[in-house]
Amino acid sequence: MSVTKRYIIAVPRHVRMGSGLSLQDVVAGLPEQQLGRAGTTGTQVVEMTAAEADNLARDHGEMLIEEDQPLTLLAPMPALGFEVGPDRGQEYLFAVRDAQTGAPVAGATLFVKGERATYRGRTGQDGTAGVRVLDPVIEHVIVSPAANYWARVIPAPAADRTTEVALTPLIPRGAAAWERQWLGMTSEVSGGAGVKVAVLDSGIADHPDLAVAGGMNALDGADADDFRSDEKGHGTHCAGVIGGRNAVNGVCGVAPDVALYAVKAFPGGRLSDLLEGLQWCIDNGMDIVNMSLAIGSPSALLALKLAEAAQAGITLVAAAGNDGGPQLCHPAASDGVLAVTAFGSMHAFPAGSAHALRIAELRNDATSLFVPNFSNSGPQTAFIAPGVAIISSVPGGYAAWDGTSMACAFVSGLAAAALSAHPEIRTGDARQCEQLRQLLAASAIDLSLPDPIQGAGVPQAGRPAPPQAGPPADPGRAQQQRVAALIADLEGKQQEILAMIAQLG
DSSP, rough: OOEEEEEEEOOHHHHHHTTOHHHHHHHHOOOOEEEEEETTEEEEEEEEEEHHHHHHHHTTTTTTEEEBBBBBEEOSSOOOBBOOOOSSSEEEEEEETTTTTBBBBBTTTEEEEEOOOEEEEETTTTTTEEEEEEOOOOEEEEEOOSSSSOEEEEEEOSSSSSSEEEBBBOOOOOOOOOHHTTTOSOOOOOOTHHHHHHHHESSSOOOTTOOEEEEEOOOSSSOTTTOOOSSHHHHHHHHHHHHOOOOOSSSSSOOOOOOOEEEEOOSSSHHHHHHHHHHHHHTTTOOOEEEEEEBOOOHHHHHHHHHHHHHHOOOOEEOOOOOOSSSSBTTTTTTTEEEEEEEEESSSSSSTBGGGGOOOOOOTTTEEOOOTTOOOOOOEEEEEESSSSSEEEEETTEEEEOHHHHHHHHHHHHHHHHHHHHGGGGSHHHHHHHHHEEEEEEEOOOOOOOOHHHTOOOOOOOOOOOSSSSSHHHHHHHHHEEEEEHHHHHHHHHHHHHHHHHHHH
């Protein structure tokens, strides 16, 4: 029996205008049972075998046909880990308590790092958990609370007794958070008024520190209005970094006056959902889109949609990725996207914290800064920002997370603040994106790191030089022309792009 996969098909604009071939014509010739989502982006999801996809490509050589790749959320904690059956391996017992009150901590995830694999367990209401492990040697255990405590790393536990773990309560510092000094922020809490920022992520949950102006659920088959649920907590965390409004004892975002929009593409999102989310951002006049996600290989369809968004004046900000490799993930590596890497401070977390595992060789003891071992890098890097032990909002409270996702959110917030402070650069097209990038780059401080790691450096709040008076600068017009040329080039060379994707896959 042949295995079917989800594909996305589309007819590029120049083909429609030239040969007259339309997507509707192609879809009319396909069995109805194979048809999936008909996108608002001029695409159609089709369930078919690889052979059927090849035949379709042969019959319509100018059509774009791509696999509907799964999206990866750039999660901040270790890999999910294995769960071993009840009669296998050695069981390790844990009791997790509040270090101040002794109360049990429920819902904490334990990642037991063995020689060959990582094993996972979760504490119950009594704060205890048993984790079965197949490896004979344990390196360490990460205890990751769901919210309101610092994560801890403990050395190899004993198998013959329960390991007691005391977690330190996490106290948000509002405008006094460590990362604000590295972003040039003062105690004044304002910025971002009149700017729309879409968080294309796992949704944004209700939280006292957040105000969500609207959004949509881009997942196939979901209720479009269900964007306030966040099973992962990731979108809520990024939203707090961008626009948290509690400057006293909660989360104070970079741009607390911004209009936040939740575009939900997780859990279970695919490329077609990402395209739908981006189309919604274009149709609803977003100024900035924050993307802490990845796909496995380059996509011509995504490149076209990103270029269309840039033509609409949308600044696209994406996380570099958490693989610790010398290449950025996509869409961070795509043309016209501001890719953001991460740095951390050794003074940002308590002793014994799991965040210490992120410290790598590339560090500066004089400033306490380091480049975390998870942060990807590459020639497309635009900026670097704080991304270790970042306290922000999650469903049920607050959590300190690591990842280029957090760094990405800081740059999105800074971009919103800069655009709000300089409304004169608003052109509603690619010139706006280019001038906003120039503002951020002009403000950035140099960490004396290689360009693939830091790009232009760390953008600073309040420091961007005002743009030149008069008509938009030539670089902005040049950027608009480059984006238009990119769209035309992509549409004219889709066969070469598909061949490249096939080679990469």
